[in-house]
Amino acid sequence: MSETNLPQIRLLESVLSSIADLVYVFDRNCRFVYINQALLDLWQKSLPETIGKNFFDLGYPPALATRLQEQIQVVLKTGQIVRDETEYTSPSGIGYYEYIFTPVFGEGKRVEAVAGTTRDITYRQKEKAEKEFLLKTLEVERTRLSELLKQAPAFIAVLRGPDHVFDMVNDHYRRLVGNKDLIGQKVRDVFPEVEGQGFFEVLDRVYRSGEPFIGQNMRILFEREKGELLEERLLDFVYQPLIEADDSVTGILVHGVDFTERKRVEEALEKNTQALALAVEGAQLGTFYCEFPLDKIIWNDLCKDHFFLPHDAEVDFDLFYSLLHPDDRERTRLAIQKALEKREQYNIEYRAVSPDGRTRWINAIGKGYYDESGEPYRFDGITIDITEKKVRERALALLVEINDATREMQNAEATMETVVTKLGEFLDVSCCAYASVAEDGDHFTVLRDYTKGCLSSAGDYELKAFGLRAVCDLKAGKTLIIRDREKETTPEDNLSAFASLQIKAIIGMPLVKDGKLVAMMAVYQTE
Structure with a gap:
């Protein structure tokens, strides 16, 4: 190894030790000859404890160690890349990992070593499992809903497309309309005698507008059996548009009750009331x-x-x-x-x-x-x-407002002043302040603040003036939350800064870099 190559080697080692992926190299005896810091951290071992050892030496489960050693041998013998995934339990717990074993060729295309890269895909496996669970749950709920619709005491049908093609009907609907071939048929073809009574026009309007229609005591004439006289029924029903995620209407849910027979009406109303109560409670x-x-x-x-x-x-x-x-x-x-x-x-x-x-x-x-x-x-x-929805809407509007206000700004201080002002106004607090923490971590300077009905907090402070709790929480990277100073602190806490600034409640958010507190943002209410 020449001295001219040392800087490049050190640079490469530095890069490999700083990335989150696990990087390592095996010799032809399937033993580790290089291990980056990320893998050492996963094992919670030092380099001397691991270098020159194989998976068996490092305590891997025998089945997993055998599989990995065999895959390394495949790369050494064939020069082909091996890709795989595995579950592995480290001192930090169970994780899922994908890895690649790549040949390192020497002279004469002989594989001299095997380089490996492993990536933690635990989150991906969890997402996959969650997705599969949600899909299974959705299918169960869809099946359950379909069965409920079929057994519902009211007549129900689902019409699809602008021509209102029957996609689903329940038994009550079939009993209402008689022995007809419905599924896959257009509603106008099934009930030509209903033309001119206004029902088809209402269906068209609901499909076009996406607005539901509620019909009460609606009179309809139709044939229950072909060739028979028209039969009159009195119905209460709803045409409810079926709207997809992109706001497009794909069909109409028809739901209603035949009020022609009073006894049947009373029974249907009672069951519908119970179903509605369950729906309201569940929703x-x-x-x-x-x-x-x-x-x-x-x-x-x-x-x-x-x-x-x-x-x-x-x-x-x-x-x-x-x-x-x-x-x-x-x-x-x-x-x-x-x-x-x-x-x-x-x-x-x-x-x-x-x-x-x-x-x-x-x-x-x-x-x-x-x-x-x-x-x-x-x-x-x-x-x-809808409180959460409103909060999300307001928060999104705030982000857009801050982005619009700071997009063209070149000065960091002006940008921060805008941010604290917008945030303070949004939260309706007495003060919103941004502070830079000194190198010693014990002093800080409030650079910019927004105030409403109180004195500016701009200036230099000792962190301990805000109490031991503030020192411990903020230096540990935890958000400091004090909802009521009088109830959550005592005179022995020596909160001189709280008194001088008349702080009643405060939220302090630390910015920690490389384990060190470097900046803070706080919002508080005064007495």
């Missing part, structure tokens, strides 16, 4: 029911949870409006009024506020029911907690 839906005049409201337990109420609370409209955010009360009242006057769906998003100031976003959907004279006699609906 985490709050429900509300109220009769006219609009005074008392009946809420289920989940609906009361949405509004931070105990389950034994009695609710009326005055209480309901008082639980809403002040900015949402009037528009909610107007939305209910409009829905009832125009006989349209009530669909609104508003905020429920707890006595201690917590906020929850709610999506409420409902409709009115009317008597023969057209007067509303009932107003019912559901509530859905």
